[in-house]
Amino acid sequence: xxxxxxxxxxxxxxxxxxxxxxxxxxxxxxxxxxxxxxxxxxxxxxxxxxxxxxxxxxxxxxxxxxxxxxxxxxxxxxxxxxxxxxxxxxxxxxxxxxxxxxxxxxxxxxxxxxxxxxxxxxxxxxxxxxxxxxxxxx
Amino acid sequence: xxxxxxxxxxxxxxxxxxxxxxxxxxxxxxxxxxxxxxxxxxxxxxxxxxxxxxxxxxxxxxxxxxxxxxxxxxxxxxxxxxxxxxxxxxxxxxxxxxxxxxxxxxxxxxxxxxxxxxxxxxxxxxxxxxxxxxxxxxxxxxxxxxxxxxxxxxxxxxxxxxxxxxxxxxxxxxxxxxxxxxxxxxxxx
Numbered sequence: 255x256x257x258x259x260x261x262x263x264x265x266x267x268x269x270x271x272x273x274x275x276x277x278x279x280x281x282x283x284x285x286x287x288x289x290x291x292x293x294x295x296x297x298x299x300x301x302x303x304x305x306x307x308x309x310x311x312x313x314x315x316x317x318x319x320x321x322x323x324x325x326x327x328x329x330x331x332x333x334x335x336x337x338x339x340x341x342x343x344x345x346x347x348x349x350x351x352x353x354x355x356x357x358x359x360x361x362x363x364x365x366x367x368x369x370x371x372x373x374x375x376x377x378x379x380x381x382x383x384x385x386x387x388x389x390x391x392x
Numbered sequence: 393x394x395x396x397x398x399x400x401x402x403x404x405x406x407x408x409x410x411x412x413x414x415x416x417x418x419x420x421x422x423x424x425x426x427x428x429x430x431x432x433x434x435x436x437x438x439x440x441x442x443x444x445x446x447x448x449x450x451x452x453x454x455x456x457x458x459x460x461x462x463x464x465x466x467x468x469x470x471x472x473x474x475x476x477x478x479x480x481x482x483x484x485x486x487x488x489x490x491x492x493x494x495x496x497x498x499x500x501x502x503x504x505x506x507x508x509x510x511x512x513x514x515x516x517x518x519x520x521x522x523x524x525x526x527x528x529x530x531x532x533x534x535x536x537x538x539x540x541x542x543x544x545x546x547x548x549x550x551x552x553x554x555x556x557x558x559x560x561x562x563x564x565x566x567x568x569x570x571x572x573x574x575x576x577x578x579x580x581x
Contacts, residue, residue: 260520261517264427264520266539266567267567267571267574277426280422280426280453283452283453284456285419285456288415288418288456291413295413
């Protein structure tokens with residue numbers, strides 16, 4: 255190992271002014287590398303933090319968590335029938351959203367609700383099935 | 393920028409900060425190790441100053457890019473030496489490729505300076521002393537008085553009965569001669 259005196263002599267002999275420009279240039283270059291390293295590190299950390307969120311999102315999409323249950327229409331401006339007051343009306347589900355839909359006739363539909371008072375209201379093709387909570391008044 | 397843990401000191405603290413990308417730590421490292429690495433690379437490049445400088449630049453960039461924490465100075469210096477040797481070797485390869493390319497266009501090619509396989513950082517110091525011994529007794533006494541015994545130029549001038557200016561210019565000439573003779577020894581196969 256060098257002793258301090260030799261170190262001083264070596265520095266005087268080999269590390270003169272000629273080396274000054276290299277000293278400055280290498281410092282600038284090194285600092286720029288340090289900055290870019292820090293930036294890359296930050297980006298890598300951000301990417302790592304995003305991975306669990308992406309995974310959760312993908313799992314959610316695959317398992318169908320994202321499906322929002324149909325909400326009742328907030329308000330019906332004018333009830334079709336006064337007897338329908340207080341009845342919750344759900345929007346019709348689009349055919350495209352339902353992967354397997356069996357189309358049945360009105361009679362077949364009513365047959366499904368043998369013991370319940372039900373009715374179809376609205377224009378043909380845009381009808382809604384209404385289920386009465388109370389027995390129908392005849 | 394986050395600072396190193398309070399318990400860490402010296403090289404451990406410096407390398408922890410370097411690994412975290414602290415610019416102040418890199419400045420500190422540069423100030424502490426630039427000369428030492430250059431002297432080491434002079435030995436590795438067998439006295440070829442241009443190659444040593446090229447390798448030094450590359451070494452410092454690699455340190456900035458790949459620095460990691462070390463617990464003690466010895467381990468850190470060993471790692472630095474390995475990085476420096478690799479940088480010198482890679483610079484040598486680049487030069488070889490370039491020389492081969494140039495050779496295909498002309499007959500001229502510059503042979504690559506061989507890299508010393510087990511260059512040690514103490515070698516330069518040893519060669520320096522070896523060269524110093526070969527100097528004339530008066531010259532040697534002047535250099536030793538200034539650098540090994542810590543005498544000032546004024547003190548030396550007083551002892552030798554010469555003016556300060558003449559002692560200074562003599563020291564400049566002796567330093568240049570010592571540098572050339574040390575580099576010549578390094579370049580010997």
